[in-house]
Amino acid sequence: MNHFMKTRFGFVYFSMFAFIGIHMPFWPVWLEYKGISPSGIAALTALSFSLKIIFTPVVSNIVDRSGQRRKAAIILSLGLFVSLLVFSKTNEFIPIFLLTIFSFACWSPIMSLAESLATVTAREQKFDYGKVRLWGSVGFMVVAVSSGKLLAIFGESALLWSICGAAGLLFVSSCLLPKTKVSLIKSEEVTILAFFKSKWFVSFLIATTLIQGSHAGYYTFGSIHWRAEGLSDQIIGILWGSSVVGEVIVFAFGRVLLSRLGPVNVLIIGGIAAALRWLMIGSTDSIFLLLVAQCLHALSFGACHFAAMQIITNKVDASLSSTAQGIYSAFSMGLGMGIFVLLSGPFYSLLSGGTFFVMSAVSLAGTLCLLLLKSIEMNKISHSNTLKDMGRAMPEGT
Structure with a gap:
């Protein structure tokens, strides 16, 4: 049971950082391919980080009140996947800006939810958090390198589909998160x-x-x-x-x-x-x-x-x-x-x-x-x- 639990979390971390491994190095490249200016790229990149300021603590606090960490991760990862697919229909700054708000509002709380489940479960089942978390680093490394080769072979248009694939993998792994129970808190x-x-x-x-x-x-x-x-x-x-x-x-x-x-x-x-x-x-x-x-x-x-x-x-x-x-x-x-x-x-x-x-x-x-x-x-x-x-x-x- 302990080994199976570690495998599930390892898959989640691999999926999350596979997404980051494509998004962080290559999302600006795709935005440039879509004709976004350097200042626009900087603004959109900063926006994708800054959305965490609002959505991550608010969603996390709501989840602590409900205890539905796994369900929240599933819904958010599905929202991320679907919204990224819609990017394929966009070419102008404003639609890309609006989609960035929605997609990265979905993405922003996912890691903190997974980290919360992982650290709580690791304490309860006495497994080493670090040896599970390292699979995130492996996912980043593997996907960042392979995406570079993919870019060289298929060009910038393939980057979006790679990011969508990583988001889809994240949705699948979120469905495998455990239903770890913690005591609920009242809103007051x-x-x-x-x-x-x-x-x-x-x-x-x-x-x-x-x-x-x-x-x-x-x-x-x-x-x-x-x-x-x-x-x-x-x-x-x-x-x-x-x-x-x-x-x-x-x-x-x-x-x-x-x-x-x-x-x-x-x-x-x-x-x-x-x-x-x-x-x-x-x-x-x-x-x-x-x-x-x-x-x-x-x-x-x-x-x-x-x-x-x-x-x-x-x-x-x-x-x-x-x-x-x-x-x-x-x-x-x-x-x-x-x-x-x-x-x-x-x-x-x-x-x-x-x-x-x-x-x-x-x-x-x-x-x-x-x-x-x-x-x-x-x-x-x-x-x-x-x-x-x-x-x-x-x-x-x-």
Whole structure:
């Protein structure tokens, strides 16, 4: 039963990151193929991230009240799949803009719902979350590389159908999610604002938002910068792939790292690694040094995300886990990414590779917030105390 459960979640993570593995590198390419201007592409890309700010915490909170996490994931993934099919009939900015709102409103909460189910089930059935989550990294790597080859053979028109295929796979995997039961909460017992009464949760949010937001310059202009530095598309593909290899290793062995160092310390290490990574990418065109910098993705994203999941699992009651995951996703993957994606355009126009130095400073700012977090005692957030003063707490102990 335990092995079957891990297989189901592994399939879900593979499907989610297969979608990301096509969308993140190649959605701008498809938009350009449809005749969207560079400023329009930047706006649509930022929109796809920013929708998390609204929809993820709201949907997650509704789901915590109903307990229907699996049903919500199925409905949302079906909505994503159908709306992406409609993109094939669009050629103008306004219809694409409106479809982007609907499709990525559906996409935005799915990961936090799956993460909530995975972390709660992993705790109940005592399996290693990291060894399930690593299949997401494998899915990203496999699909990103194969989509590049698909683009070379069939051209840009094939990209949309690949994205639709990934969304269809996500719908199928969502249907296999378990009906994990958690205690329901009454609507009056918790609100999203209650989380912001917690001093440690606010510090945690600011820190992770800055550290993950610092990746925006890389996601938006990493490949463009490397091409400007004279690197071939094949080398650039290897650089992207090498980053995910390190991430797989972290998710395979991250549980040991967290148990020895504690999740807050792991977040600090990840923030420092991110700052160093952006400094290296902005200052060298050495393939060897860039490979070293890309291996730091294992810490700047992989270890940080794993540690964040551990903090939420340990310090937020299971009945509120979807809400906590939703808020975390909305800020770190939505607000931070959306803001810095928009800012990275003007920064890159002015500074070129110097943009990565700015991103390094952003990550260091997040790391300083984590040092503040270490000085705050962390209590477990539950529906029985969400309306109390969240500043009072027990020691973190993790």
